Amino acid sequence: MQSGQIDLGLAPPARLGRLTLTPALRLIRRDDGVEEVVEPRVMQVLLALAEARGQIVRREDLTLRCWEGRVVGEDAINRVLSRLRRVAEGTGQGSFRIETITRIGYRLIEEGAHTDGPAESAAQPSERAALPFPRRAVLAGMGAGGLALAGAGWWRYGRSDMPAPAREAMERGIEALRLMTPDHLAVAVAAFRQAAQLAPKAAAPWGCLALAWRWLDGLSHGQEASLDAQRARDAAQTALRLDPDNGDAQATLATLVPKYRNWLAYERACQPVLMRHPGEVGIGILTIDLLSNVGRIRDLSGLARGLLASNPAWPWLHTAVALSSWCLGRLDEADGAIERAFQQWPRHTTVWFQRQMMLAYSGRGAAALAMIEDEDHRPVGLPDWDFDLAAAETRALMSRSRADIDKASSLFRERAGQAVGIATGAVRFFAAVGRLDEAFKVLEALYFDRGFDVKDQAYTKEQGTYIQRWDRPTWLFWLPPMAALRVDPRLIPIFQTTGLSDYWQKSAKHPDFAIAGGVG
Structure with missing residues (x-):
């Protein structure tokens, strides 16, 4: 039997009956396409039981592997087992069931598998000893x-x-x-x-x-x-x-x-x-x-969709499809793509913030605020001020009141120099509320180091990511809130300095939107 704490981020994918388990995503997918995202503890317990290959797993072993050895009451374990049984009866129907062994523990029985020893593996005999789960060797082409x-x-x-x-x-x-x-x-x-x-x-x-x-x-x-x-x-x-x-x-x-x-x-x-x-x-x-x-968003959309069709387990591809659809005015398609990503990775930082932004900037501020206020399901490891800024931005977009816009503007001015991502968010907000002068002040700092300094942090210091001076982003110009700013003549020298004008002229490949200077 396996021992040691189960780390979902390191645990490899596995097969269980008709199911594919993807621990890092907490995703359970049946071979007919039905899928479900479960709580981390539920996935840990499922893995612990599946690794035992039909043998009994004691409660003590479950607490060691799934609760980091902490003392937990029977109610906590019973709640997780109850949820796991609901999975077995729903998405996992026909794949496994959970048996309680009174006063000892539990065992998972794979439907159609032998329960008195290891299930037959699809791997060759020489490989079986290295595989922690039955039928794990042949994973090519897994749906999830x-x-x-x-x-x-x-x-x-x-x-x-x-x-x-x-x-x-x-x-x-x-x-x-x-x-x-x-x-x-x-x-x-x-x-x-x-x-x-x-x-x-x-x-x-x-x-x-x-x-x-x-x-x-x-x-x-x-x-x-x-x-x-x-x-x-x-x-x-x-x-x-x-x-x-x-x-x-x-x-x-x-x-x-x-x-x-x-x-x-x-x-x-x-x-x-x-x-x-x-x-x-x-x-x-x-x-x-x-x-x-x-600015070639149509080409981007086609490439991202093609890749996503064969690679559905990449959050980045889902967000690329969602964002490109939004930019091209295909709101229903954008919503579908970001919702599918959010169902699979509800606390993934990029997925969460992109969904919140799209809701806030497409007239659904109440739903965006609900995300922000649901503290138990926000991305972890980020400072409260990051969410406070998103909330102020959302309220200003909802009410369009002078007081709310002033409050959000003040927060953006205060934070814009701390990170490239916050500076680009400030430009987006100022463009959306019609404060183009303020938007251009941030752009001057971002691309020309004028007015104030924008640090190389991508977002918050807690995330530990950076965007270097020689790699400043220009994708922000194609977002829907930037429509008025895109045609402002003050953007022409920025297009020239960033090399975009030169690219469009020499490649004869223009952006998919009308822009200042008329090349779109």
């Missing part, structure tokens, strides 16, 4: 996980030559990679390194490692960013020595060149990789990032 394309098609790169522990490490790495936070990317780096050590002749671990370092580089600053970039380059070159056609490695090297004010060269570096590997998430996300900044 989409592992066949998750990291950029790593399954195609010598999977059959990789030992089971290396495949396990790859799966853990890809699960972490999808969430794209600094902590999850660090987990991904460790997992891919382990896979590379276990399968030294396989290019896939090195390619995925390069991609993880590449994304960490984009979130870091100073010396750390330089080190991450070099690590990404080294891992990519190792992957290409093993397999010159490794898509992740090609994507990494193509996009280590500067993007800001270098849009056309960046695009030309990305294009051949995207054409060679059109279904791979790595180069796809990096290309989407480019398209969002240069």
Whole structure:
């Protein structure tokens, strides 16, 4: 029997009867497409029972593995078991049931499986000892996980030559990679390194490692960013020595060149990789990032939708589809995309704040405020002032009263210099309420360092992410609240300084919206 605390962020996907379990997302998906997101404790207990393979799990073992060894009353355990039984009767119908062994503990019985020993594994006999769950070896094409394309098609790169522990490490790495936070990317780096050590002749671990370092580089600053970039380059070159056609490695090297004010060269570096590997998430996300900044939202929408169809377990792709649909005036499609993401990752910071913003700026402020006021279900690890700012912004958009707008404006002026993300939020708000002069003051600081300094933090210091001076975002211009600002002549020198005007002229690819200067 397994021992030790269950960490959902590190636990790999698993099969249980007709179900696919994705612990990091707390997602249970049946093979007919029915799915459910459960509470963290429910997923932990389900994993603990499933790992026992039909053997009895004592209450003491459950508290050790799922409650960090804390003393908890029977009521707490019973509540979780009750919820788990409801899952078994609903989404999990025909897959498993829970038995209570009086005064001892519980056991999970997989429907159709033997209960007196390990269930038969789909892996080869030599692999079974390394697999914590029945039928975990063959995971390619899973509906919830989409592992066949998750990291950029790593399954195609010598999977059959990789030992089971290396495949396990790859799966853990890809699960972490999808969430794209600094902590999850660090987990991904460790997992891919382990896979590379276990399968030294396989290019896939090195390619995925390069991609993880590449994304960490984009979130870091100073010396750390330089080190991450070099690590990404080294891992990519190792992957290409093993397999010159490794898509992740090609994507990494193509996009280590500067993007800001270098849009056309960046695009030309990305294009051949995207054409060679059109279904791979790595180069796809990096290309989407480019398209969002240069205003090609229709192209972005098509690319994001295509990738999402094969890779539904990437929160970033859901938000890209939602945001592009909103920008293009397709509110129903935008709502559908962000709601699907919110159901799966309700406390993911990007998903939560994007949903709150879209509600606030599309006339549904009451729903946005309800999110903010529901403290038990907000993203964790963020300061209260971040939510206070969002609440003031939302109230001002709802009431349009001078007092509420003044209050939100004052908070934005106070905070705009603390982070790039807050500065872009300030521009969005000022544009939406018709205070374009204030919007341009923030833009002057953001792009020209005039008036006040905007620090390199992406958002709050608690999140630990950064946007460096040479990588300032321009995607904010295409949001719906920015319509009036986009056609203001004062935006022309900003388009010129950021290199957008040069890109549009030389590429003959214009933004999808009317803008100052008339190239849209």
